[in-house]
Amino acid sequence: MQKIFIKRLFISLVACLTALSVWFFAPEANAVNNPELLPDFQTPIVDLANLLPEVQEESLVHRFEEFERDTGWKLRVLTQNDRSPGRAVKNYWGLDDRSVLLVADSRGGNLLAFSIGDDVYDLMPRTFWIELQTRFGNLYYVRDNGENASIVGAMETVATCLTSGGCNVVPGLPREQWILTLITSVLGGLVCGFAAIPRKEGQVVAWQWALIFSPLWGILFLAFGIGPVVSRTSDWLPLFRNCIGFALGVAVAYLSPIVNASTMSET
Numbered sequence: 001m002q003k004i005f006i007k008r009l010f011i012s013l014v015a016c017l018t019a020l021s022v023w024f025f026a027p028e029a030n031a032v033n034n035p036e037l038l039p040d041f042q043t044p045i046v047d048l049a050n051l052l053p054e055v056q057e058e059s060l061v062h063r064f065e066e067f068e069r070d071t072g073w074k075l076r077v078l079t080q081n082d083r084s085p086g087r088a089v090k091n092y093w094g095l096d097d098r099s100v101l102l103v104a105d106s107r108g109g110n111l112l113a114f115s116i117g118d119d120v121y122d123l124m125p126r127t128f129w130i131e132l133q134t135r136f137g138n139l140y141y142v143r144d145n146g147e148n149a150s151i152v153g154a155m156e157t158v159a160t161c162l163t164s165g166g167c168n169v170v171p172g173l174p175r176e177q178w179i180l181t182l183i184t185s186v187l188g189g190l191v192c193g194f195a196a197i198p199r200k201e202g203q204v205v206a207w208q209w210a211l212i213f214s215p216l217w218g219i220l221f222l223a224f225g226i227g228p229v230v231s232r233t234s235d236w237l238p239l240f241r242n243c244i245g246f247a248l249g250v251a252v253a254y255l256s257p258i259v260n261a262s263t264m265s266e267t
Contacts, residue, residue: 033087037085038092045060046077052077074096076101077104078103084105097120098117104150110138112137120162124161127168136150136151157172169231181225182241184220185224185226186246186249189247192250194253196210
């Protein structure tokens with residue numbers, strides 16, 4: 001036992017000495033800083049990965065410069081591939097609390113990444129930037145629309161929100177997101193309809209059970225079915241469709257026992 005204890009103690013000491021030697025003598029890890037990759041003139045867009053067509057880049061440069069003169073907000077775009085200027089962009093652009101930097105890098109799972117100034121967070125919270133990155137930078141959007149459309153769409157959304165005084169969610173309702181809200185609306189209707197099925201003789205609607213289950217179908221219909229629609233678009237059509245989906249779900253669930261009973265009687 002004593003030999004085993006001494007052996008374990010020796011192994012532990014060797015492991016600790018190895019960890020300490022790595023900590024003390026390892027080379028200093030510096031952040032990437034390659035200012036030589038940046039142009040020798042000022043421009044709000046540095047397209048190192050050539051993701052933007054020349055005409056589109058010139059149009060965006062003019063748009064960003066005009067936007068900064070009118071509002072004081074800085075919009076900047078950096079595209080990179082194998083090499084990155086790293087933290088050199090901070091001095092190059094003079095990034096501050098009123099700046100939004102979009103970094104487009106096609107090597108990752110999501111094309112877009114954002115560096116946002118503190119003043120911008122007062123107008124658009126962190127959840128806004130996560131949703132913006134997910135909507136415009138995902139692989140499917142980039143594949144269907146192109147990398148340049150992803151960059152332009154994201155920055156146009158940022159400019160719109162800054163001009164309007166801020167956004168809590170990303171404006172606009174993509175088809176995929178609307179389909180998800182429609183599904184939750186129908187599910188909410190099914191829950192409400194099953195809960196309202198009469199359980200006593202002579203009862204038409206089981207209001208008590210419908211009220212008991214109201215937190216469930218209310219969350220599905222109101223929070224997940226209606227909320228995302230009204231907060232992202234003023235178009236009445238998706239809202240109307242979700243309400244119809246909820247009503248159909250209620251009707252199908254509520255009438256299912258009657259249909260089953262009539263089928264059994266005919267058989």
